[in-house]
Amino acid sequence: MITGIVITLNESKNIVECIQSLQQVCSEIIIVDSNSTDNTIALAEKLGAKTITQSYLGDGFQKNVGLDYASNDWVLSLDADERLTDEVVNTIKTLDLTKTEHDAFAFRRRNYIGSRWIKQCGWYPDYCIRLFNRKKTKFSEVKQHASVQAKNPERLNADLIHYSFENLGQLFSKPGRDFSGRAAKIMYQKGKKANAFSPFAHGLNAFIRKYIFQRGFLGGTDGMTVALSSAINSYLKYAKLLEYQRDPKVLENENFNKVW
Template sequence: MNKISGLVITYNEAKHIRACLESLWQVCDEIIVIDSLSSDDTVAIATELGAKVYSQAFLGYGPQKNYGVDHCQHAWVLSLDADERLEADAISDIKALDLTNSPYDTYAFRRKNLFHDKWIRCTSWYPDHVRRLFNREKVRFSHAQCHEKVESTAHTALKSHIRHYSYTNYHDMLHKLNKYSTQYALDNATNQRRVSVWSPSLHGLGAFLKNYLLKGGIGCGFDGFTISLLNALGSYLKYAKLLEIQRYKGVQS
């Protein structure tokens, strides 16, 4: 029988944490929560639901999750963000896996990204494959401060789903876009990645055309156009901020 450790990192996630943990308990034997000093009821709710909660000031997404992996008891870890939850098909697929004899070290799921409580089935938002179930004895998260992922060469994708309550509204999306683009620039400046003055425009235009035309945003009405546009803005800002660091040794958040 599969033994799985659930892992969630949190900061003021009282709105989401209950549904997230309740879905994890459908397939996990323990749940580890790494909390970044929340000021709401996140810790109380997680403790009530039987999770083992550890407090750790935020280290960045990759390092924070790897810190959590070190506290997991079992070889296989199922990591969800607090605003995610397993859908019924994912629960069934996980229960059916023979993880002891698996030829893979990582499994990805299709993520349903919701916006205004509506599943966005176009742009890069679907199918949005995310690696969530992995063998911690073989793989770890990347050390990226943002947009971390499980680094694996022996992975496969399941057809089942994780539900993701990604953004509350456009204001929330813009706020996170600004935050993530800054962190991308800082990560890549550390890696000494060089960009040209054309990089922001070319990447931004490419992201819009990909999302709106190739990924079907054109068929999703106002949300499809706006999400494509904001994805393009996010891509533009990542490279503009990296260029800013290279030219002026600084970036504004």
């Protein structure tokens, strides 16, 4: 028996398909919602999901909230824009979770822009642990880019689908995707420093890594755009950190108690 857990904020476009996807292998679904103002909760409850309201704590903290409410030891955690493929469903159904020596299982993830599967820039195979025993492991308690801290995971030969962005423009403008601002605040709070060369150096390094070493050049316009997005995000992260260090007015007006 498996419990499906999804964290949400205004996911009315995604939540129905996400829950229906999970229901193929899960006996219960838990939605941890951070104060949605659309009908996400109503849609989830109509499909039989249990809903919990929790103001957003940051990625890892939020994803761990639902663990205490789960009836089953095994948890399948998805983001609202992720889906199980038939391949994943069939693979999970073959697992004997009562006898396995593993504390978690990872799946490959296909990341999409629109209907286009992006295979370069490190976007595939992008292994992610999504199925795990909550009595043995959980997500790292970090506010950004959390992962399950399993000691003995196994990689499975099956793909999840991740509808990352509706179009190329969302790479730069997707609502709530201020990764650079959040990261800059976190780095500043940890006492990290930047100099005048940091934004350019980190931005250039991010572009070279994505476009050259992770073969973004094979992805045409999409590969170039993903590499540029990564470079801009990295540049801005260090530019914002540098701004906090050198501009007292900006620092004074920033609310570091509200990273999210």
